[in-house]
Amino acid sequence: MVRGAEPSGFVASRKVAAASSSFHWNVRVALLPEARGQGFGSEAQRPLVxxxxxxxxxxxxxxxxxxxNVAEQRASENRVHPGGHPAQHRVPRRTVAGRRAVCRRQRYSVLREDA
Structure with a gap:
């Protein structure tokens, strides 16, 4: 992702197998610290969706x-779809400060019919 002449981060998607014959996409943005809080992530992910x-x-x-990460949650509400459907879930076995920990995540999703 480039804003003007300066790189500001990246946007990516990955295919997630939901079952042997179905899948969905998971989208993600990563911004450099100086690019955060300016709406770049939301602006970049909407076209990807x-x-x-x-x-x-x-x-x-x-x-x-x-x-x-409350700031990223607010961005995801706009980024995936305004009014996207949030749901909390736990992701096991994430390494935090050298130790295994359970990481709580907020997931936002949008259905084709709502887009």
Whole structure:
């Protein structure tokens, strides 16, 4: 992701197998510290969500944030879909400060019919 001439981060998607014959997309943004809080992530992910719905048969797209990261949660509410559906879940075995820990995440999703 480039803003002007300066890189500001990246946007990515990954295909997640939900069952042997179905999948959905998970989208993610990572911004450099100086690019945070300026709306760049939301601005960059909206076209990616539209593209994935337009060019694949997927019916759901998700974005995950850490439960403690309130700023990213606010961005995800706008980024995936205004009014996206949040749900908390736990991700086991994340290494935090050299120790295994359970990480709480907030997941936002949008369905094709709501996009």
């Amino acid at each position: 539209r593209y994935l719905f337009a060019h694949t048969t997927v019916v759901r797209i998700e974005a995950d944030t850490e439960a403690e």
